[in-house]
Amino acid sequence: MRRHGYARDALIETLHTVQQSFGYLDKESLKFVAASLRVSLSQTYGVATFYHFFTLKPPGEHTCLVCLGTACYIKGAGALVDQAEKTLGVKCGETTPGGKASLLQARCLGSCSVAPVVVYDGELVGNEDPVHLQEHINGWMHA
Ligand code: FES
Numbered sequence: 001m002r003r004h005g006y007a008r009d010a011l012i013e014t015l016h017t018v019q020q021s022f023g024y025l026d027k028e029s030l031k032f033v034a035a036s037l038r039v040s041l042s043q044t045y046g047v048a049t050f051y052h053f054f055t056l057k058p059p060g061e062h063t064c065l066v067c068l069g070t071a072c073y074i075k076g077a078g079a080l081v082d083q084a085e086k087t088l089g090v091k092c093g094e095t096t097p098g099g100k101a102s103l104l105q106a107r108c109l110g111s112c113s114v115a116p117v118v119v120y121d122g123e124l125v126g127n128e129d130p131v132h133l134q135e136h137i138n139g140w141m142h143a
């Protein structure tokens with residue numbers, strides 16, 4: 001938004017960035033974008049629901065979002081993705097067959113100081129390691 005000078009016509013591009021970062025557009029994000037760009041919430045919802053490439057819900061019951069931005073990548077995000085793919089048995093961008101969990105990736109979540117970063121169901125965990133990631137995901141799968 002800052003890059004576009006908070007211009008209202010940056011709405012679609014902003015929503016794209018939000019979706020890229022979090023995997024989907026939740027209510028809070030839509031409200032935040034609408035308020036920041038001074039666009040009505042109904043217009044923001046309208047855009048988010050009109051274009052098929054926007055999704056308002058995470059596809060799985062749980063979401064594991066691994067940041068693959070430069071800082072996270074250098075600090076070992078690749079190993080986190082490998083572990084997540086192995087534990088869930090799906091590739092990045094996919095959901096487990098029963099719909100239990102989705103594995104998503106983002107570019108930079110703005111928390112590079114605690115890289116590598118993983119967001120579990122909207123909760124950001126910094127300095128993540130493959131062992132903890134596996135434990136966290138296994139907790140979902142065997143709940
Ligand atoms: S690169 Fe991952 S938070 Fe910035």
